[in-house]
Amino acid sequence: MTSPASLSQNTSAAPWQRAASGANLLSADGSLGVTIFEEMTTLAMSTGAINLGQGFPDEDGPAEIKAAAQAAITAGANQYAPGKGIPELREAIAAHQERFYGLTPDPQTEVVVTTGATEAIAAALLAFIEPGDEVLTFEPFYDSYGAIIGLAGAKHVTAPLLAPDFLPDVDAMESAFSERTKVVLLNNPHNPTGAVFPREVLVRVVELARKYDAVILSDEVYEHLTFGVQHLPVAGIPGAAERSVTISSAGKTFSFTGWKIGWLSGPAHLVAAIRTVKQFLSYSSGTPFQSAIAVGLALPDEFYSGIASTLQHKRDILAEGLRAAGFGVYTPQGTYFINVDTAPLGIRDSVDLARKLPELVGVAAIPVPVFCHPEGAERTRSLLRFAFCKKTEVLEEAAARLATLRNKL
Structure with a gap:
């Protein structure tokens, strides 16, 4: 259990500061940062990387x-x-x-x-x-x-x-x-x-x-x-x-x-x-x-079962590339997201790797520690999250790029 004493619980702080602290957007010196989603999206755009960080589809729903x-x-x-x-x-x-x-x-x-x-x-x-x-x-x-x-x-x-x-x-x-x-x-x-x-x-x-x-x-x-x-x-x-x-x-x-x-x-x-x-x-x-x-x-009902089976297929495409990259892969039972452990590659800092991935292999992801308080961040220090709610051809290309990671580290 974690229940950190932080600015988010300090009622004398400004409301915006409490909100920013609660979302892990304030640094130790109190300066305001950007969300990890904004940072990774900016990196993806500047490097031409496939953005598997933020969880939104790249194609529309039913006509x-x-x-x-x-x-x-x-x-x-x-x-x-x-x-x-x-x-x-x-x-x-x-x-x-x-x-x-x-x-x-x-x-x-x-x-x-x-x-x-x-x-x-x-x-x-x-x-x-x-x-x-x-x-x-x-x-x-x-x-x-x-x-x-x-x-x-x-x-x-x-x-x-x-x-x-x-x-x-x-x-x-x-x-x-x-x-x-x-x-x-x-x-x-x-x-x-x-x-x-x-x-x-x-x-x-x-x-x-x-x-x-x-x-x-x-x-x-x-x-x-x-x-x-x-x-x-x-x-x-x-x-x-x-x-x-x-x-x-x-x-x-x-x-x-x-x-x-x-x-x-x-x-x-x-x-x-x-x-x-x-x-x-x-x-x-x-x-x-x-x-x-x-x-x-x-x-x-066919619509609802169909969207789940289609997404499961996309999950499996990306998982194959992540395994080929050398990550430890945790197969999800739901959502848009798959998590991996960077430790099998000898890497313990997923935040550092997330910042390097767009340049290394042309794929962007989100480090899981940003979704945690300090104790939880240490526990999840080597975890990365990838989104697979993208077009099949995009995921196939991402999987191929990720498969080259082991050789580029």
Whole structure:
């Protein structure tokens, strides 16, 4: 467990400083840095490298969803949507939850459309936490979690996910809970590790959340991108429904990350609290995109199984090149990402290697330590994350380039 005393917990610091510290953007002397994504993207552009750092697809999603957005624009759906989202999309989200998981949220009171999952997470955290509270996440963690926890002045406590499966250490997870734990923030399937939490892990999380009366926020944006295992929403675990808010989005499932259409669902009293905060962030977003995503959520089962199998094939292409490069490869069960260990190459510093890779072999990646607090960064010091949500021919070229790494070191 790590719970570092840092600027992100210092309520006398400026809010922007707490947010930056929570996202690991402040150096030891307090100067503001850029995100690792910006740094790696800049390196990729300057060297002509294939950018497998940031997790966004390089091709569009289904044509019928694009056509639905175009039709909505032509039909005049170009003004503010209702603050909680257009009825058509809220009903489609509720139907999706019932179709895939047997959950039955009320689209009128238990579903809210947000500007991407990121806004849903931010609004939920800001609705429920304050200085002195603790928020538990698993580590490595998506950087926006730390930023919002820091912005709120709360304490960010983490429990480690351990290689090779990147599942929680149960003892560390239990030790991470306390009487001050206000929110447990899950990310399942998990970015950046690609882990998919099994039922027994989710059951224990729910038991501990109930023991300490904590709200469970579950970021499930990769819910349909799993390989050989089934995603289980935590809200479906007995005892979880009354304290769980489920978050997802259209970006990852449908490959329209730029549309920024997300949503959350949960019990009415929690959703109302989040909606109160959310309406003073973006209020509403993407009216024509909302109706288009309603079309997407109604696509047949073959679509959903197809996107997972296609992505699994892409994962395997990249994994082959990474193994040829000499990395230790951790095969993910879900998401866009595959993690590797640089130690078999005699390299212990993945941050240093990430900065050299674009020049060495023409491929960019993200070092996993940037998703951690200092103790976790040391534990993951030799791990790199690559994104495989790219065109097949791009991944084949990246794999071929990576296969030359051993000879160039």
